Amino acid sequence: GQSLEQPSEVTAVEGAIVQINCTYQTSGFYGLSWYQQHDGGAPTFLSYNGLDGLEETGRFSSFLSRSDSYGYLLLQELQMKDSASYFCAVRDMGSARQLTFGSGTQLTVLP
Amino acid sequence: DADVTQTPRNRITKTGKRIMLECSQTKGHDRMYWYRQDPGLGLRLIYYSFDVKDINKGEISDGYSVSRQAQAKFSLSLESAIPNQTALYFCATLDTKRPETQYFGPGTRLLVL
Numbered sequence: 001g002q003s004l005e006q007p008s009e010v011t012a013v014e015g016a017i018v019q020i021n022c023t024y025q026t027s028g029f030y031g032l033s034w035y036q037q038h039d040g041g042a043p044t045f046l047s048y049n050g051l052d053g054l055e056e057t058g059r060f061s062s063f064l065s066r067s068d069s070y071g072y073l074l075l076q077e078l079q080m081k082d083s084a085s086y087f088c089a090v091r092d093m094g095s096a097r098q099l100t101f102g103s104g105t106q107l108t109v110l111p
Numbered sequence: 112d113a114d115v116t117q118t119p120r121n122r123i124t125k126t127g128k129r130i131m132l133e134c135s136q137t138k139g140h141d142r143m144y145w146y147r148q149d150p151g152l153g154l155r156l157i158y159y160s161f162d163v164k165d166i167n168k169g170e171i172s173d174g175y176s177v178s179r180q181a182q183a184k185f186s187l188s189l190e191s192a193i194p195n196q197t198a199l200y201f202c203a204t205l206d207t208k209r210p211e212t213q214y215f216g217p218g219t220r221l222l223v224l
Contacts, residue, residue: 008151031211035213041217043213045213050211087154091211101153101154102153103151103152103153104153
């Protein structure tokens, strides 16, 4: 099976940088995805790492280290609208036909 | 127009009633999924389908059934609703060319009294 761990809550101020970590245990591994969900809304895809290293998409970056079974989502120049839940998800070789999601990290951005 | 739609958006029902949640998509994706979301528990997979003839149970399929009427339509049924099925339900599709990306519908908020 698969398990993912991420912090339940993170708080930061507008303009700051915040990092949301995700550690995973899987029987095999294809890659790590990140999704954003505003309160009551649909999750939306943010980023994907299939290989080690950093992927950058505007203010958001995601990092993966396969050897450490670890990844993170980095949000820069935080804005109030970034207040949301962030989920990491894995697609692994044991269940390559589906994604397994972490419990989510609630990010609160303060003025 | 939204690519993945769900009806109804909100539903209140009573214990023991049968209800159906519907999902339609215009993305042309073969793979469709039903998840439920409870506070603090993230998204848990109920059922998934790769095509009309390929339906699979997910992590928490007990008490649920599904029907894939066409490539574009995937329905979730609660045969006899119970209060602990109160949750937010999401339908999603997946592009096999980009399997790391799922496209979610707006969700159905279900309350079972």
